[in-house]
Amino acid sequence: MSALLICRPIRASWDTNIPGRCGNQTVAYVSLEVVGLAIDIAILVLPWPLTMNLQLDRKKKLVILFIMSAGGL
Secondary structure, three states: OHHHHOEEOHHHHOOOOOOOEEOOHHHHHHHHHHHHHHHHHHHHHOHHHHHHOOOOOHHHHHHHHHHHHHHHO
């Protein structure tokens, strides 16, 4: 949505010949990526404390953590 709403008219975001007004696209895209990265890290880190509290031996806990963290690669 931000990619569509940052410029008025919308075509001004890809066609520089059209008179229009655009916000700071660099700040908008960087902030979106930072928030996305924070969410990705939270998704990877949140299961760790719960997994470490399971009543399993250390090797099985590490295997479970590796499997859950493999999505981050």
